[in-house]
Amino acid sequence: MNPDRLLLSTLRGHKSERLPLWLMRQAGRYLPEYRELRMKKGGFLEMVYDSESAAEVTVQPIRRFGFDGSILFSDILVIPHALGQDLWFEEGEGPRLAPRLIERALEELQSAPERLQPIYATVMMVRAALPPETTLLGFAGAPWTVATYMLNGRGSKDQSEARRYAYAQPEAFTKVIDAIVALTITYLKGQIDAGVDAVQLFESWAGNLSPAQFERWVIAPNAAIVDAIRSYAPHVPIIGFPKGAGGKLRAFVDGVNPSAIGLDETVDPVWANAELPAHIPVQGNLDPLALIAGGPTLDAAVDRIIAAFRRRPHIFNLGHGILPDTPIGHVEQLVARVRAHKC
Numbered sequence: 001m002n003p004d005r006l007l008l009s010t011l012r013g014h015k016s017e018r019l020p021l022w023l024m025r026q027a028g029r030y031l032p033e034y035r036e037l038r039m040k041k042g043g044f045l046e047m048v049y050d051s052e053s054a055a056e057v058t059v060q061p062i063r064r065f066g067f068d069g070s071i072l073f074s075d076i077l078v079i080p081h082a083l084g085q086d087l088w089f090e091e092g093e094g095p096r097l098a099p100r101l102i103e104r105a106l107e108e109l110q111s112a113p114e115r116l117q118p119i120y121a122t123v124m125m126v127r128a129a130l131p132p133e134t135t136l137l138g139f140a141g142a143p144w145t146v147a148t149y150m151l152n153g154r155g156s157k158d159q160s161e162a163r164r165y166a167y168a169q170p171e172a173f174t175k176v177i178d179a180i181v182a183l184t185i186t187y188l189k190g191q192i193d194a195g196v197d198a199v200q201l202f203e204s205w206a207g208n209l210s211p212a213q214f215e216r217w218v219i220a221p222n223a224a225i226v227d228a229i230r231s232y233a234p235h236v237p238i239i240g241f242p243k244g245a246g247g248k249l250r251a252f253v254d255g256v257n258p259s260a261i262g263l264d265e266t267v268d269p270v271w272a273n274a275e276l277p278a279h280i281p282v283q284g285n286l287d288p289l290a291l292i293a294g295g296p297t298l299d300a301a302v303d304r305i306i307a308a309f310r311r312r313p314h315i316f317n318l319g320h321g322i323l324p325d326t327p328i329g330h331v332e333q334l335v336a337r338v339r340a341h342k343c
Contacts, residue, residue: 142241267285
């Protein structure tokens with residue numbers, strides 16, 4: 001490990017005088033350089049699978065803001081695409097997958113793992129382009145979240161189709177989850193081999209499950225991935241991000257045993273600091289709308305989060321992805337405010 005990689009050191013449980021900072025979705029539509037490149041290259045998915053373009057997008061926010069972490073520009077739905085579903089993006093509406101697994105069996109899909117190869121090439125290009133002090137983060141969607149898209153063929157507000165299916169067809173749903181777990185392990189190993197320093201599991205739809213379903217479809221699959229990656233690469237930290245878990249956060253940490261835990265913006269940082277084990281680094285959890293507000297509102301929100309986590313390893317981040325209409329000047333304000341704090 002490069003001793004100057006502050007974010008990586010923090011993920012391993014060390015505190016420093018300076019607070020590491022990166023933002024979810026920091027490579028994307030709020031940046032004019034991203035919008036310019038996308039106009040030249042075409043759609044979102046085309047950019048994800050164009051390694052040169054994806055690498056350029058990944059590095060853009062590092063050039064502009066000097067974040068301590070650079071997260072791979074990709075998408076969580078490359079896993080169902082590699083499992084054999086068709087994937088495309090409808091303008092203004094988001095991703096689509098076909099066939100929907102509510103209507104067709106998993107066994108009918110023809111797997112296409114070669115679709116992941118451009119992602120590994122992107123990682124290698126980014127690693128070569130980043131400053132040596134910058135931590136490179138890989139990621140994957142966590143199994144429950146990916147499964148909800150595979151079942152329904154698109155995102156939804158409450159994941160009701162997937163939840164109904166999981167109750168009515170638990171054996172069939174287990175096959176879907178198991179397939180996602182197996183390919184996700186392979187995918188993260190490939191990212192690690194290509195050069196990422198740490199990985200994050202995005203469990204974006206963790207908030208709508210009962211405690212028993214949360215244990216079965218969130219905790220157990222995430223734990224299987226964490227165990228496999230830790231066995232393969234003990235030096236690589238793994239961030240768990242169960243968005244919406246709320247009061248089940250401690251159960252997630254205890255059951256999954258991630259290296260660090262990401263907190264969404266609905267979590268009270270004072271509560272989280274008291275509830276979570278003292279040794280585990282936390283990441284988050286500024287409301288993306290506070291970033292859009294800027295000014296004194298942003299400063300106060302930043303200060304409150306930092307104060308709550310001042311006694312533990314803390315990575316400053318948003319509670320979810322940066323929004324497309326975020327002013328560049330407000331991101332600059334955030335960086336300056338975080339940088340001004342001494343741990």
